[in-house]
Amino acid sequence: MTRQHWLKTEDCNLDDLLRVLDDHTDPSDYPTAARIEQEVVVYDSGSVREALAAGRGGEIQEEIYRALADGPGIVVLTGAFEDDVVDRATDAFNDLILQQREDGIKSGDHFAKPGANDRVWNALEKLAVEHPDVFVDYYDNDMLALAATSWLGPGYQVTSQLNVVNPGGAGQTVHRDYHLGFQSPDVSSQFASPIHKMSAMLTLQGAVAHVDMPVESGPTLYLPHSQKYELGYLAYWRPEFQDYFVAHHIQLPLAKGDAVFFNPALFHAAGTNRTNDIRRMANLLQVSSPFGRAMETVDRRRMSEALYPTLLDRLESGLTQERVDRVVAASAEGYAFPTNLDRDQPVDGMAPPTQADLVRDALAQRMTSEQLGKTLAGLEDRQQTR
Structure with a gap:
């Protein structure tokens, strides 16, 4: 019997991805958005807050969900966090980084070598315990709550990893994120195709810009609409898909306080910091469904x-x-x-x-x-x- 519900690496075909990428973001699907930029739905947080106050929360949740699931797979909320709140959190995060250095801890990540950049794992718990007043002001954020509930519903679980890419810091190769995104193709191919679809529904990826991030500082690279390619968890490892991503990705600059949220199945990669003076700091948010397993252990x-x-x-x-x-x-x-x-x-x-x-x-x-x-x-x- 043919295993119709199991995906195979040999079935990955770049032309199939290109047909998916023929989709374009229709502005009429996102009437609350400020603009569509390089296929990405961009919201002005001030306008969103006015719409929420006017009782249009359900409409906006529908827009965000549509963008993440059936649209480009990514939304940007400009001005989501106030500057003074971000600045206080930045100071607190720098304290945590300094403490790590004094303790002799060199934190690597999934791609960079330990010591190359600055990474604070489980920044959520560490911020709460060391700087509770900062935590309360930072996570009392309506845009984060809006994005999380739109994709995951109530009971979501926030985790946070502070990432600083120093000047000259190298970028990443294209990938998808947790859960199946962190498995090898051999492992992922052992799961039936409905699990490939479900994996992306269990987490929401996000990032809060703690500094202005011009393109040359290496903000994240994206391939809009790529989350809809069914074989994506197997395909992103293949050279032809990696080459296509390098040649055709988009990259949006961010201002301090902007927040970006995206479907974890979206093809993406951190960019290279080509500046001499910008420490590109972002608070990476992985928000989990209550029905899934979060990546980090949090007390x-x-x-x-x-x-x-x-x-x-x-x-x-x-x-x-x-x-x-x-x-x-x-x-x-x-x-x-x-x-x-x-x-x-x-x-x-x-x-x-x-x-x-x-x-x-x-x-x-x-x-x-x-x-x-x-x-x-x-x-x-x-x-x-x-």
Whole structure:
């Protein structure tokens, strides 16, 4: 019997990709967008916020989802983060980089050698624990929440890796991202074709520009619409596809505070920093569906306890519940499973309370930090097997 639902490397054909790339971004599909630039849907965050305030959130979510799934696979939100918030986070990230150097840690990434650039893995947890006030202001961001919920729905899980490409830093080869994007073709070919489609639905890739990024500084290269090529997880390893990407990619400059979000199946690669004076700093965001596995291990109880006093203070100062919820969504576990259902029973519904539910309840009741700690410890204990 022919294995019709399994993809084979030998079936990868550049002409098939080119037919996919014949698609063009139709501006009429994105009425809220400021413009279409090199096939990419670009939104002005100020205009998006006005539309959200006017009750058009559902329409904008539909646009973003359409762009990521059936359109170019990428959206840019200009001015998503305020300059002063970005600057404070940049200072905090530089502190983390300095601490790593003093500790003798040389962090490499998937492509660069250790020490060539500056990488802070699990920058999410490290920022929350070391600089909770900065974390709250940074992740109280409506554009991040909008993009994440548009693609993944509620309960999403943020992870973050700070990446600095120093002057002269080399770029990457074309690739797709996590999950199947981090597997070899031999491994990926063992999964039926529906898994190839599903892999891209489980994460949202993003990046926040912490400095102005002209093209010569090497902002990410993209091949719009390439996420729709079914064999892409097998194809990007092949020389003819890599050569085509080098010759036909697009590259958008970014300003400090801009955010870009893209489908992880989009063909992309970091560019080479050809400047002598720009440390290209980006906070790379990998946002995971609650139904998938995130790439990094994050201690969300530790983060929640570290952030709680700041969140209490901000509530007393008038921070709205909506803004608090964004921070909780970016830090606490938003999904109830896996758990031990003998001990963590779904008494009032189909699922027991999540860690995020407990943090929100604690804030509403103005629990002390000690009370929250006991509450989260109790949840952690109930979730363990005996």
